Amino acid sequence: MQGTQTASGTVKKALCVLDQAASFGRPVRFNELLENSPYPKGTLYRMLQTLRSEGMLSYDETSQTYSLGIRLVRLAHTAWTQSSLAPVARPFLDTLSKSIGETIHLAQLDNAQVLYVDKRNAERPVEMFSQAGKVGPAYCTGVGKAMLAFLPEKELQQALAQQSFHRFTPQTLASTDVLRDELVNIRKRGYAFDREEHEPGIICVAIPILTRTERVIGAISVTSTTSRTSLDQLEGLAPEMRQAADAIADAAEHWSFPVQQKTKETLES
Structure with a gap:
């Protein structure tokens, strides 16, 4: 049960970060996310790296900004259809x-x-x-x-x-x-x-x-x-x-x- 609650909390945090990133309507810097994030700097950074590794977010090294990943496009298309x-x-x-x-x-x-x-x-x-x-x-x-x-x-x-x-x-x-x-x-x-x-x-x-x-x-x-x-x-x-x-x-x-x-x-x- 404890493991289930921990996993649920992690998913909730990840979804919160995705929602926040999407709310800007444009690529967003880490400090912009941190400014209004309910999570500490370390937690937010770990969430962002996990979302990047799973293709839910992408990161532009030149502009140092995060944007929604292509995996979300596939999921959105499937959700639209189903x-x-x-x-x-x-x-x-x-x-x-x-x-x-x-x-x-x-x-x-x-x-x-x-x-x-x-x-x-x-x-x-x-x-x-x-x-x-x-x-x-x-x-x-x-x-x-x-x-x-x-x-x-x-x-x-x-x-x-x-x-x-x-x-x-x-x-x-x-x-x-x-x-x-x-x-x-x-x-x-x-x-x-x-x-x-x-x-x-x-x-x-x-x-x-x-x-x-x-x-x-x-x-x-x-x-x-x-x-x-x-x-x-x-x-x-x-x-x-x-x-x-x-x-x-x-x-x-x-x-x-x-x-x-x-x-x-x-x-x-």
């Missing part, structure tokens, strides 16, 4: 994109945050935060709120406890109580809005993707700008979006979704 809704949803997103001509997003919940797993650009692309592979907040994005609204109460409580409620714009829903009221309305009408809550000028309508048992497996959104459309116009697309979401859910019915494995330790605790 655990992401994207391959299942691809043909339906393509059809919806051709019909609507605006930006389409496909997202899933990841530890109470939004993980964008696929995207179709508009005929006239708009610069915005969301890109496939990026993680965003759930409480102030259309796809995030659409998924939160249909979670079982226990899961919703856990997800809400993990929201930061940082106010990105004057329209951001910045408290649990306000968000809960919004989620009730979303559940009633069946879709969510982003009213410039995450980025100024960016609006969207979002539809949850639900299985036949009403389990949330993702969400899709149509996103545009206040300079070329309105929420009323986007809302008019909801029926077509619902058809696409239902088609994705049907296609995913026999997809093997990632589930939390009940380990021996979990069962014994």
Whole structure:
């Protein structure tokens, strides 16, 4: 048992270091990592060397910087294929994109945050935060709120406890109580809005993707700008979006979704 706990702690530290390195979005020096690391200098250095030897990080001798390794690319591709809704949803997103001509997003919940797993650009692309592979907040994005609204109460409580409620714009829903009221309305009408809550000028309508048992497996959104459309116009697309979401859910019915494995330790605790 002691060996298992030690191994678990080591893996957790390694993942923390990887997350930290990835958060910079560029090659990063050791001192930059150390500045915000929860680990002592020696521990951090050993973690970095182990990750290098396993191909999870690469090191540039000239610039003396660390960057994510090619092994992670292979793992990410496999995860995208096996655990992401994207391959299942691809043909339906393509059809919806051709019909609507605006930006389409496909997202899933990841530890109470939004993980964008696929995207179709508009005929006239708009610069915005969301890109496939990026993680965003759930409480102030259309796809995030659409998924939160249909979670079982226990899961919703856990997800809400993990929201930061940082106010990105004057329209951001910045408290649990306000968000809960919004989620009730979303559940009633069946879709969510982003009213410039995450980025100024960016609006969207979002539809949850639900299985036949009403389990949330993702969400899709149509996103545009206040300079070329309105929420009323986007809302008019909801029926077509619902058809696409239902088609994705049907296609995913026999997809093997990632589930939390009940380990021996979990069962014994």
